[in-house]
Amino acid sequence: MKVEPAGAELLRVARASLLESLLPLLPAESHYTARMVANAIAIAARELEQPSTAGAVDAARLAREIREGRHDAGEIAGLLREITRARLAVSNPRLLAPVDKR
Amino acid sequence: MTTAAAAVATDRPGVDRRERVIRFLAQAAQASHVEVLRWERLSGGAIQENIALDVRVEGGAFAGEHRWVVRTDASSAVSVSHSRPEEFALLAAAHAAGVKVPRPLWLCDDGAGPAFFVMARVPGMTAGHRLVKDDALVPDRALLARELGENLARVHAIAPPRDDLAFLGNVPDDPARERVAAYRANLDALGAAGVNPVLEWGLRWCELHAPAAWPAVLLHRDYRTGNYLVHEGRVAAVLDWEFAGWGDPREDIGWMFARCWRFGRGERVAGGVGTARDFLDGYARVSGHMIDAAATRYWQVMAHIRWAVIALQQAERHRSGAESSLELALTAHIVPELEWEILELTQPA
Numbered sequence: 001m002k003v004e005p006a007g008a009e010l011l012r013v014a015r016a017s018l019l020e021s022l023l024p025l026l027p028a029e030s031h032y033t034a035r036m037v038a039n040a041i042a043i044a045a046r047e048l049e050q051p052s053t054a055g056a057v058d059a060a061r062l063a064r065e066i067r068e069g070r071h072d073a074g075e076i077a078g079l080l081r082e083i084t085r086a087r088l089a090v091s092n093p094r095l096l097a098p099v100d101k102r
Numbered sequence: 103m104t105t106a107a108a109a110v111a112t113d114r115p116g117v118d119r120r121e122r123v124i125r126f127l128a129q130a131a132q133a134s135h136v137e138v139l140r141w142e143r144l145s146g147g148a149i150q151e152n153i154a155l156d157v158r159v160e161g162g163a164f165a166g167e168h169r170w171v172v173r174t175d176a177s178s179a180v181s182v183s184h185s186r187p188e189e190f191a192l193l194a195a196a197h198a199a200g201v202k203v204p205r206p207l208w209l210c211d212d213g214a215g216p217a218f219f220v221m222a223r224v225p226g227m228t229a230g231h232r233l234v235k236d237d238a239l240v241p242d243r244a245l246l247a248r249e250l251g252e253n254l255a256r257v258h259a260i261a262p263p264r265d266d267l268a269f270l271g272n273v274p275d276d277p278a279r280e281r282v283a284a285y286r287a288n289l290d291a292l293g294a295a296g297v298n299p300v301l302e303w304g305l306r307w308c309e310l311h312a313p314a315a316w317p318a319v320l321l322h323r324d325y326r327t328g329n330y331l332v333h334e335g336r337v338a339a340v341l342d343w344e345f346a347g348w349g350d351p352r353e354d355i356g357w358m359f360a361r362c363w364r365f366g367r368g369e370r371v372a373g374g375v376g377t378a379r380d381f382l383d384g385y386a387r388v389s390g391h392m393i394d395a396a397a398t399r400y401w402q403v404m405a406h407i408r409w410a411v412i413a414l415q416q417a418e419r420h421r422s423g424a425e426s427s428l429e430l431a432l433t434a435h436i437v438p439e440l441e442w443e444i445l446e447l448t449q450p451a
Contacts, residue, residue: 036428043435059297066302067286072310074450080300081445087438095439 011045046090057083122215123172127157130208130220134161150175150186154223171204174218185344186217188269192343193221195267195320201256202249202330204339226331226338230365233332234374241335247376249337250330251384254358257340258351258389260320267320270347277350278312281404288411295418300441304407307448313397318348325354326363327373355385355393356401361443362409362436403447410440 005013015038023034057079065071088095120141128136140156153172159165175186186209193206204221211217233239240246262273274280282305289296323345331338357363358381364374372381378398386392417434419425 033428036432040428040432043432057299059299060294062299063297063302066299066306069306071303072306076303077445077449080303084300084438084441084445088442091435091438095442 006048008045008048011041011048015041015045043090046093050086050090059083119174119215123155123174123210123218123220124157126210126212127208127220130210131159131164132162133159133164136160139167144171155220169223170207170220171223172218172220175216186219187211189343190219191266191269192346193219195260195264196257196340196343199256199260202253202337202339203343204341224331224333224339226333228328228331228341230326230328230363230374233327234365234367234370239332239335240375243370243376244380246332246335246337247372247380248384248387250358250372250376251381251386252388253330253337253340254322254325254354255385255388255391257322257325258319258354262318262320262348270320273318273348276312276315277318277348277353278315278400278404279309281349281353281408282309282312285407285411288415292414292418295414295421298410298414298437298441300444301407301410304403304441304444304448308400308404308407311400313352313400316350316352319351320346321349321351321354322346323349323354323357325358326360327365327375328363350401351389351391352393352397352401353404355382355398356403356405357408359398360402360405360409362406362440399447403444406440406444406447410437410444413437413440 018034018038018041023031023038026034062071062076062079066076085096120138124136124138127133137158137160138155139158140154142154144152144154151174153174155170155172156167157170158167173186173189190206190209193203196203197206204224207220207222209217209219227233227239237243260267262270264270285301286305289298289301322340322343324342325340329342330340358373359371359378361368364370367374370376371378382393382398413433413436416430420427420430
């Protein structure tokens with residue numbers, strides 16, 4: 001039986017503690033590392049909550065077929081977009097925000 | 103310096119190295135004496151490091167005070183001693199071609215220790231995130247963008263064959279497809295970590311859409327914001343020549359324009375600091391070549407593929423245990439945004 005709070009929630013609160021309580025106490029030269037740690041925690045939390053990828057595409061096969069020129073017509077553009085969208089949801093969800101502020 | 107310097111205790115390698123540099127400089131500058139005013143490690147990695155050196159030279163053509171940079175292989179580095187002489191040759195070629203670079207002075211490749219060279223120290227700032235934001239640093243963005251274009255055109259005026267740059271290897275006949283083959287080989291070498299349908303899509307697109315090749319010229323191959331010094335709003339020096347090689351000149355422009363090097367200022371296509379128009383105007387003024395939009399788009403796709411491949415390689419260094427590092431591990435997570443940009447750029451018009 002699962003014990004609450006779950007992993008993702010623990011990571012979220014750990015990250016908030018790092019940024020709100022610890023970061024202000026760190027010397028400036030350590031801020032970059034602290035922000036990298038915070039970023040890593042955020043990515044791990046999002047990954048835990050990522051929907052199961054069971055039954056997802058066979059990436060190796062798709063990659064090989066694309067290289068062989070079997071998808072040149074571009075019919076897979078939508079599928080590729082979905083693959084990257086799912087990866088962005090973990091790595092950098094800001095890019096998926098409705099207003100593109102890149 | 104006196105010959106007594108040679109007797110410096112060997113358990114002080116830092117001092118040893120410094121004595122070796124100063125002894126060499128005194129000889130190279132035909133000085134009667136070289137006094138060190140400052141010797142300070144500026145930056146460096148596992149492979150090379152930069153040392154700020156201020157000196158007062160007595161006697162010879164260089165009499166007076168100077169601010170120099172000593173670029174050397176790190177003390178711990180092994181068998182990379184050829185890279186400093188090559189870099190010196192590139193710097194000398196660029197300097198002779200009128201590119202803004204730190205003036206190269208002398209190379210020491212005597213085999214008695216790691217090779218090093220000495221160049222002028224140029225004032226200025228490289229920090230991309232500040233150059234794109236702070237208008238006080240770049241009061242005239244059109245001017246800076248034009249100068250960046252002009253400088254790159256001067257790099258591209260260096261064409262093969264060149265005996266002094268023979269170490270750059272073969273000149274590709276079809277640089278675009280040669281790049282595609284190289285990146286595919288890089289992905290294959292990564293094994294499971296290199297399986298990526300979107301990068302494959304980008305590579306296939308590049309294979310199918312390559313514009314007619316231009317004659318190969320010298321490419322900087324890392325010409326981007328962060329790798330040039332800006333002083334009083336102008337280009338003071340182009341740095342970091344270690345990736346230079348022969349290729350299609352438009353590859354460098356695609357790298358400069360790639361969204362991943364705009365430091366969050368997506369609307370400023372030229373490295374986050376200026377417009378594509380100003381950059382390309384400067385480039386055309388010196389080279390006589392106007393670069394069309396299809397070519398810049400093509401080489402931006404290639405730039406994102408290249409950065410993604412490098413990011414995957416860096417992440418693999420962490421994953422494989424070769425070099426455990428949070429920074430390397432996180433690098434893998436920039437790949438999806440590069441994929442996103444590749445998909446955007448390769449959409450049918």
